Amino acid sequence: MKLLMDRIRQDGRVIGHEILKVDSFLNHQLDPQLIQAIGREFAGRFAGLGVTKILTIEASGIAVALMAGLEMGVPVLFAKKRRARTQSEAVYAAPVTSYTRGETVEVYVSQRYISPDDTVLILDDFLAMGEATSGLIALVRQAGARLAGVGIVVEKGFQEGGRRLRAQGVNLQSLVVIEALGADGIRFAEPQVAQA
Amino acid sequence: MKLLMDRIRQDGRVIGHEILKVDSFLNHQLDPQLIQAIGREFAGRFAGLGVTKILTIEASGIAVALMAGLEMGVPVLFAKKRRARTQSEAVYAAPVTSYTRGETVEVYVSQRYISPDDTVLILDDFLAMGEATSGLIALVRQAGARLAGVGIVVEKGFQEGGRRLRAQGVNLQSLVVIEALGADGIRFAEPQVAQA
Numbered sequence: 001m002k003l004l005m006d007r008i009r010q011d012g013r014v015i016g017h018e019i020l021k022v023d024s025f026l027n028h029q030l031d032p033q034l035i036q037a038i039g040r041e042f043a044g045r046f047a048g049l050g051v052t053k054i055l056t057i058e059a060s061g062i063a064v065a066l067m068a069g070l071e072m073g074v075p076v077l078f079a080k081k082r083r084a085r086t087q088s089e090a091v092y093a094a095p096v097t098s099y100t101r102g103e104t105v106e107v108y109v110s111q112r113y114i115s116p117d118d119t120v121l122i123l124d125d126f127l128a129m130g131e132a133t134s135g136l137i138a139l140v141r142q143a144g145a146r147l148a149g150v151g152i153v154v155e156k157g158f159q160e161g162g163r164r165l166r167a168q169g170v171n172l173q174s175l176v177v178i179e180a181l182g183a184d185g186i187r188f189a190e191p192q193v194a195q196a
Numbered sequence: 197m198k199l200l201m202d203r204i205r206q207d208g209r210v211i212g213h214e215i216l217k218v219d220s221f222l223n224h225q226l227d228p229q230l231i232q233a234i235g236r237e238f239a240g241r242f243a244g245l246g247v248t249k250i251l252t253i254e255a256s257g258i259a260v261a262l263m264a265g266l267e268m269g270v271p272v273l274f275a276k277k278r279r280a281r282t283q284s285e286a287v288y289a290a291p292v293t294s295y296t297r298g299e300t301v302e303v304y305v306s307q308r309y310i311s312p313d314d315t316v317l318i319l320d321d322f323l324a325m326g327e328a329t330s331g332l333i334a335l336v337r338q339a340g341a342r343l344a345g346v347g348i349v350v351e352k353g354f355q356e357g358g359r360r361l362r363a364q365g366v367n368l369q370s371l372v373v374i375e376a377l378g379a380d381g382i383r384f385a386e387p388q389v390a391q392a
Contacts, residue, residue: 023306024308024309025271028273028274028276028305028309029271029273029306029309030258030261030262030265030271030272030273030274031271032262032263032266032269032270032271032272033266036266058255059254059258059274059276062226062258062259063259063262065226066226066228066231066258066262067228067262069226069228070229070232073228073229074228075221075225075226075227075228076228076259077224077226078226078255080224109224110225112220113220
């Protein structure tokens with residue numbers, strides 16, 4: 001997605017060889033017009049698959065998921081994170097380890113909002129090791145719903161998540177894939193074929 | 197806002213005398229069309245005030261803030277919550293106590309994204325004791341920015357937050373105000389005058 005690549009080149013900040021900060025437009029400050037364009041791109045890439053619901057995870061997945069949901073005309077469900085079991089209602093839950101934060105949290109959704117009749121599209125802002133995405137896929141499986149695919153705004157191609165998910169046969173669409181980060185800037189992978 | 201009142205009557209769930217669950221359309225599952233209508237309503241209510249930035253708090257404020265930002269053509273900034281000081285960048289920060297959760301967290305934004313030149317509109321999904329809103333107002337003051345007003349989707353009129361903020365002269369606009377919750381349902385306050 002050229003618009004997004006240009007914006008990352010312009011406003012992304014590279015820290016070391018692993019961190020790309022996009023907090024001026026994607027995950028702290030949000031550029032609504034750009035996020036609307038991202039939502040439309042996802043809607044196009046996952047059209048015709050019978051998606052009935054979009055699933056994401058708080059907090060930074062909510063914006064892109066909402067815009068895609070608006071475009072596709074389907075509700076958006078965001079998984080919550082918690083450290084302890086406090087919710088009284090029946091939930092689907094899965095553990096997610098964050099390598100950056102060095103902690104494991106549980107992600108969960110109310111059982112009210114996913115059913116075996118659903119065809120779910122998972123959307124998130126970043127894919128690195130794939131832990132959050134795998135947690136969301138576990139929720140879809142627990143609910144007995146169908147997984148239409150996974151859409152990611154920025155995939156770190158130099159980490160394992162994307163490879164693992166594709167090896168499992170997941171229909172993974174990343175709008176941009178980063179091959180390397182460093183003092184000389186950001187190297188993007190060639191654009192993916194639309195239906196890989 | 198009649199559309200919202202009707203939706204709360206239809207899908208809101210009342211638990212005891214204090215809790216209104218709207219997680220089927222506002223803060224767990226999201227109805228993108230409804231949230232777009234809410235964003236437009238806020239854009240109308242705060243038009244002409246020179247708003248340059250919308251500030252909200254993760255996670256459930258993000259959706260309405262994003263839609264308002266799209267309508268108003270301004271960026272959206274969401275404050276993050278944390279238990280410990282880990283962020284390396286310069287931030288504005290304020291403590292926020294959650295009475296429902298019985299804990300105090302720090303909310304913060306990067307100093308990069310609010311400046312004395314900004315006129316900030318604060319948006320959030322719920323207003324009860326007003327703790328989160330007061331924390332966000334503190335961030336705006338720390339940055340030396342101007343506060344255009346506060347927009348709230350659902351104000352619990354039987355708790356103190358709204359009264360306190362209005363007594364401070366804050367331009368507070370709540371789309372619906374709930375006077376009472378109970379076994380006999382939800383009692384709404386009369387619609388507010390648009391520019392109170």
